[in-house]
Amino acid sequence: MRRQLVIATLTALAAFAASVRAQDPGVSVVDFDKKKGGSQKIHELGHVVAHDGAWKAADVELEQDRNRPYAYLCGFVNFDFTIYDLSNPSAPKQLFRWQIDNPELHRGIGAMDGKYFKINGRYYYAQSLQFMQGTPDADLGAVIFDVTGLPDPSKVKEVARIRYPQSPGGFHNTFAYKHSDGRALYFATINQSKALVYDLEKIVKGADPATALVGEVPNPTPFRQIGGGGYHDFYVGYDPATGQDKFYGAGLGGYSVWDVTKPETPKQLFTITSLGMDVAHTFTPSPDGRYAVTETEYQYTPLRIWDLEAGQSGKTQNVDIPISAWTADWRDLSHNHEVRWPYVFVSAYEDGLQVFNLKDPKHPVTEGHFYTCGCEHEHGFGGNPDNGWQSTTSVEQGAFGVDVRNYDGLVVLSDMRSGFWVFKMDGFTGWNGHDYNMPNISSVQDWDHGPEKAKPKVTSE
């Protein structure tokens, strides 16, 4: 009887280990050459290699309206972006590709981040770009396209370019946000210790970008060893509890949260700084702002989970101890992520798509994975254009960006090595925060109505 119990227990553990292969406590790592395929819950629907060269893609963006099944793949060092029609998710159809003029004369990391937005019934796509000083377009941050006419590619029109010559090097990451005051805003990183905030309606109407620049958010956590440093990435979301629009920035030196209800005059709320936080990369809160997931961009570091209550309530100016952490494989590095509480969808570089669950924020649990990189460990992105951006130490390769379509749960992922992927996860048929007793707030914007206000403002007589 006892022997049968032991066998049954071992069998159950083996089954658990087979389905959960990330580095949850007690789970061993997977040999690098065995990182193929996925777990039972994650299903590959489609895959497009996208480019011929060694580097295929940077970030990826999904439109969210039911009648617009379009995805945007940033072409990274190919200096382009591609629009796919996902009417049939198993067979993504390329509709349109744009590339910078004279690509052979440009040098840099190129097309990095893309965001779509909607103004007055028209849809737009903003492609961020980064070119080196000394080559063309070093001052070019983003190119804006009117994509209302999709799927007809002939109706895709460039409508604006945002240049910021004060700081050559372009925009690395961006965030398009429907502000509670009704404006569509575009937050952008630059090579200075601040983020820029543009009014997108002014941009698409042809205003000089200098006049459409409505705000700047300083980085209050400069990397002291180098005397400065800007933001790397950010998230902007509405906080129904306080009625504030909040900016969650990750930059050199740490993380910071700002009240951007009036983006012209941002107000600092609190920071996250601590040992090991200097290379802060990504910062995504839960829908209610209580918890957050952060990434720091160096090998071996996990994603950290934070309880922000003390900072959000004003009890402290700085939070410095995470409540938990999660990693796909301690030897690697997980990159960008999208929070659809309690799920966190991670583009985990060499470890492909990973999904973990924060139902208990102190004990993250892996939900599933799909390896997409098919690459040699520590042969990632690095160096310079002359050596093909090839490193022999970097783990920065593989899954770069991820996005989730809220109305049906479709997941798209961009892989630097293998291109564009489409997935579904069992049991995840869409996301609305109300299903989890949360505000319906994520990176997805309600461009027609603005952020959901759980507590409508009451005006007194």
Place this chain on the structure above:
Amino acid sequence: MSLSKALAVIAVVVLGPYDIQLHNTPRTPNAHGAARLVFAESPFGVAVTADGHASYDVQLTVSGLPEPATLGAYKAYVAWGVTTDLKQWRRLGTVANGSSTVGRVEYNKFMLVIAAESDSAVVKHAGPVVLSGTSPSSFLQMFLAHPMFRGVAP
């Protein structure tokens, strides 16, 4: 690291403040080259234009260029001095494998571009780029703009 890569690294390292490393394109993967800026002939030690721009001749060393006709309806390679916004293209002269001197270029910051053209005498650029590089003056940039200090790309 292979011997050829090591030599390439050494070549970059030994480039001086008047040298331009030329980069090939997918059309001409075997082409290599470098350029050195030398002050144009002048009764003074430094040649400048009337409005104060440095005036350079360009000494080119190029190898691996295929016959222009292999790229299409082209008969010659022409060197151009180009402003970094690509709005001004100034013809510098014809180029072939080996060493040659072309000029003059009188921009503060510029790109040196070699393109296949339909005729050796063209005065307007139209053909495909086969080699390009940036002037050393373009390397000057803010300390914070260095990728190492940008939050670590990507």
